Amino acid sequence: MGFILWMLYGLVAGACASWLLGSSHEWYWNILIGIVGSIVGGFVAGLFGIKSSNWIGSFLISVVGAVICLLLYNYLA
Numbered sequence: 316m317g318f319i320l321w322m323l324y325g326l327v328a329g330a331c332a333s334w335l336l337g338s339s340h341e342w343y344w345n346i347l348i349g350i351v352g353s354i355v356g357g358f359v360a361g362l363f364g365i366k367s368s369n370w371i372g373s374f375l376i377s378v379v380g381a382v383i384c385l386l387l388y389n390y391l392a
Contacts, residue, residue, distance in 0.1 A: 324349070324353065324374075324377065325346050325347075325349030325350035325352075325353055325377075325381075326342075326345060326346045326349055327349065327374075328349040328352055328353055328374065328377035328378050328380075328381045329344070329345035329346055329347070329348045329349025329350075329352065329381050329385075330345050330349070331378045331381070332345075332348065332349065332352060332378055332381035332382040332384075332385045333345050333348075333385065335378075335382060336382065336385055336386070336389070338385055338389065344388075348381055348384050348385050348388060349377065349381050351380075351381075351384050352377060352378070352379075352380035352381025352382070352383065352384040352385070353376075353377040353380055353381070354380070355380040355383055355384055356376040356377050356378070356379050356380020356381070356383070357376060357377075357380065358380075359379075359380065359383070360376045360379075
């Protein structure tokens with residue numbers, strides 16, 4: 316159950332990042348970028364001492380991480 320929720324969370328974070336940047340990637344890239352972005356966002360937030368105890372803060376951290384990953388992907392691809 317946790318893996319499925321993680322995938323859905325990554326899909327939504329990736330879709331939001333894709334929408335914010337006006338990107339037109341396939342849906343599976345949105346999932347992948349969202350999952351990687353969630354990890355990157357959590358790591359970067361931890362470096363700055365930012366911790367979230369609710370789902371809204373965690374979602375915002377995930378979206379920021381997905382935006383960072385999407386920008387890097389667009390720059391390198």
